[in-house]
Amino acid sequence: MKRIAIIFLGLLLITCGAESPTSPQAVAGIYTLQAVTIDSGSGRAQVYLNHEAEENPPTGFIELNPDRTYRLYASFGSPEQSIWEVNGKYAVNSKLEITFSTSGRNFSGFFYNKQSRIAVTESLSGAIVLLVFERETENLF
Numbered sequence: 768m769k770r771i772a773i774i775f776l777g778l779l780l781i782t783c784g785a786e787s788p789t790s791p792q793a794v795a796g797i798y799t800l801q802a803v804t805i806d807s808g809s810g811r812a813q814v815y816l817n818h819e820a821e822e823n824p825p826t827g828f829i830e831l832n833p834d835r836t837y838r839l840y841a842s843f844g845s846p847e848q849s850i851w852e853v854n855g856k857y858a859v860n861s862k863l864e865i866t867f868s869t870s871g872r873n874f875s876g877f878f879y880n881k882q883s884r885i886a887v888t889e890s891l892s893g894a895i896v897l898l899v900f901e902r903e904t905e906n907l908f
Contacts, residue, residue, distance in 0.1 A: 788882060789859040791833045798885050798900035800827035803843040807894040815843045829885060829900050831857060837867060841898055851891065
């Protein structure tokens, strides 16, 4: 019985030190904007990719902080550019879905590719916008 208790205690101590993949420390970092798809509902979607050859490539980032705050900036589109800038709090659930909240509104996304990418969907000006961000560094915090 004593041996079982020692093994159980050892396993408990090993798992206590493990960081959850959904913890703020695990997801904290800067994710740079890689692609934007805009579906206006007319059957065609506009796609902007982060390539130097593009005339107006998208630029931007999501900064996720260990204190569960975020800052998002994205610029994409025509020469006038569509600019989206927002900050607030975020939460990640066990399915790696991320919810962003700011005063008066929420939007969501999900992690994929071993948590190195975030896809965010938002309704802006009557269109559905999909933004894809890729993790810039392993962990800044």
